[in-house]
Amino acid sequence: MGMLPWLDSPVMLHSDRDPGECTMTPEQCAYKSGYWVNWYQDDHRYALPTVAFFLVAIVLFIFGHWASIFVPARLQRTACWSRLVAFLRFLSYKNWRMMDWSTPCLGAFLLGGAGAVYLLAMTLGPHPYYWPNTKEISFGNSPPIATRAGFMALACMPFLYVLGAKANPVSALTGISHERLNLWHNWVAWAMYVLALVHTFPFIVFHIWKGDIVTQWNDGGIWVTGVVAILAQTWLTFLSIPWIRNRYYEVFKSTHYIAALVFIIFFFFHCDFRLSSWDYFIATAVLYTTCWFYSQLKTWCEHGVRHKALLHRETDDTLKITIPTTTVRWKLGQHMFLRFVAGGAHMLTAHPFTICSVPQHDKASRLVFYVRPRGGITDRLMALATKQPGAAVPVLMEGPYGGVSSQHLASAGSKLVVGGGAGAGLALSFIESYVRDAEGQSSLKVIVATRDPGMRIWYTEALEEIAARHEKGESIPGLSIHLHETGPEVEQDTTKQIHTNDGLKEEGMQLAKEERNVKASGFNLTFSRGRPNLPLVVQEFVEGHESMGIIVCGPASMSHDMSEAAAAAQTKIMSGRGQARDVCFHQESFSY
Template identity: 45%
Template structure:
């Protein structure tokens, strides 16, 4: 059952002509079931309009049904819109995985609102009193006042529009939502049980919102963030804190300065691991590696470039999502895949894998030496980004084996793929490992061996489906010393195409799990879109 459900959770489809990557097969099937349910309830019962020779009032049946179903969706739309929502508490599914259902319930609500609206117009046009109704009925004006902001929210939230105008939509989203709720409330006008749905919506939304705000303002408080622009072009944000987190989690950061969008909070994936302050001797530090694009990230980079080490006061909401320490400690093979600024995510995963491994001995229950495998694959277009990543990953892996006789418990390999053509005029630096040296960015592939291996590939993209398949095959061929089948964890962060390839490769690998070749293959994916 786990293998089948994970196959449905991972499998996705690509539509190159539309530049669209679908949600997982399981999510798509839920969407289809929901669409069939709403269409059946809306279009199934007849008649759509009352007979002209009968007097049943001026509300067409199809409009009545659609209106009440739209109203019944309101608690779900609002409940799914907040980060600290009740569904996440009950199911342990993080809010970002539920956003697709916030979108779809909103689309369904808007479609039902249209089906509710137009039959009234058709009815009164046929009756010949449409102009009179428009001039004298307050219901029409409140309905128009609700459907206009609803249309704005729905159209602007379409992915290709939202991504293009993200900052503007984020700034206006809440205002439009408030206008919609107010006019929707006035439009319902306490009819029948409509008030019940608004009570439910208000309680659900404000309880969730209050919890997140109490945690942000009262429990976490104001933090000080230090900005630094790295040679790779990334902006590094470091924040000493008392907040606890797990690898791969993200937080929403609100910069308390007008030039960094004071009124909106922005999500950043944490690229550091939590270390107990009593053991470390200092407060743990949240670290974010941010690739400047437009809006607030571009302003962050500009401020860091103007003054190294500049500080800003911030508020932090979260953390959310992530991979549990329990999962990390159970994996016999860990495959970390990252692209671009997703490299920060992979560094946190490597740190956590090394930390968790250090908590365990190198022997299994039978007393035999147990060797786990850690494989890291990073892809980038930019040579400076590759430089930065190689320095960071080498530092982490070297520090884990610096003490005499120390061993991080992993057979580790790192592959760095630079997809742009090589710049042969650029000088190369030196990369040291325990047993060898080589130029950091040579025009040809190299392998550096020692406590870990490092492979650098020029003008080459990683073959992700082949990579996952080889990892599974190796795990099958090399069971643990006590004969136990291997558990594999695949952790990925990158652009949509990289996530799509990894998800489908992990879905296909479930057949090997179902067939008993390996114990488990678990996928955790993060998108920085």
């Protein structure tokens, strides 16, 4: 019989909507077929409005995205437009720091609150929650609150899977990169999980009252499939809690797709083609497989399988990954998902890293990534780079994704770039872009903070490579770089070990000479000890420019400080105070 015991026979796409002849009193029949409790119309009453709610929210963001692109320049220069944009950005930038955790932005809370109000109203508003059944009279075996919660949970499913895909239509239409949609993927998952629990427990209560819960379980079918589905859903939901996911990322990554597959298979059998329930599985399958195949085609057909990653250990805390390429093109601030074909279980998963270089227009390019090892594959790659400097590892690439997508940030004349730890690598791409295209740009100020005492050496070397690549020996106007060393003060090592084909060679490198060389190349590089006062830096930068972009890549505390400062700048624009009229903020996460 295989799976047939889990499905009614004959199998159809939709179940019959005909309730048959009602044998109860007219009043009882009318009660049973009321607008909010008619089982045969519950998918229309609850699932479709839930779909409409999600679509309305997405359409609003689509309108906002396209308005920012196509609004006439004349309107953009008006005070009303600047204040409207500043208000919307304030909602996107304003968040709070609680111990070691940064909250989502204010706008996310408002939109999430609207969703919570809708789902709570639809779940708890209609009455009754349970049928007033007696031993003699039965209105039905499905508690109304369980039925409506189940259909609303089902309506969440297509959006849950689409929001979790890296290449997805929501990102394409709204300009919101997939990593920022992950918040909504997570919140929709929790909403669906809570609705699933509301769907489950009333059935348990009802069948305990009826006295046949053991019989129902022993019969298998709907109970077995439902329990397996909700167990898989529990695993998916709780393992996605940020502090659990970050601590056990390799376990999370390797089990997430398997648990998601188990969930959707058993959920499919659990729904058993009731009403239009299988339509939502069809929509989910079409949307998600399209997203998945698109990303795979980019990996295998556009980027190919011949790329190799060269590994270099810069310091104990920094791994440099370089991928020579003639086919990949990318923009500032974008990231790639890399799958290292080096054997072991890690080759089954792809990991995101921010690109820290810019493409070369007239010659072969190099994708450069600066990575802070955090366990798993990154620790393994660091060990390989230490043992075999310059080791070449076959790599598959997916992307690029994300980037400085805002039209205003991409075109801002002045930019402030802040990097912390390995996030300092992202600043190198902005520096090189400025060096290459300095004409017509206002200014670029870079602030880098690091606890790694060895970073000073490799960072100055990277700057010298940029100067040599673009033949810049003269001073570059408007460019300044400030490197802050925040770790314990130690005597700087004046030597660096350089790996060559002939073995390990020790080459003396005087730091004072390095600094002179960098300054001579026009980078205006300065070194300081202690943490930079980022809110003050942003305030001074904002006061001196009319239009600017602020970019940050670093620890959560650093990102929070920059986001708060950017939000404060929006309040000044809304109140008409200060010189600034356009302050845009971008946060990158995958270098740190």
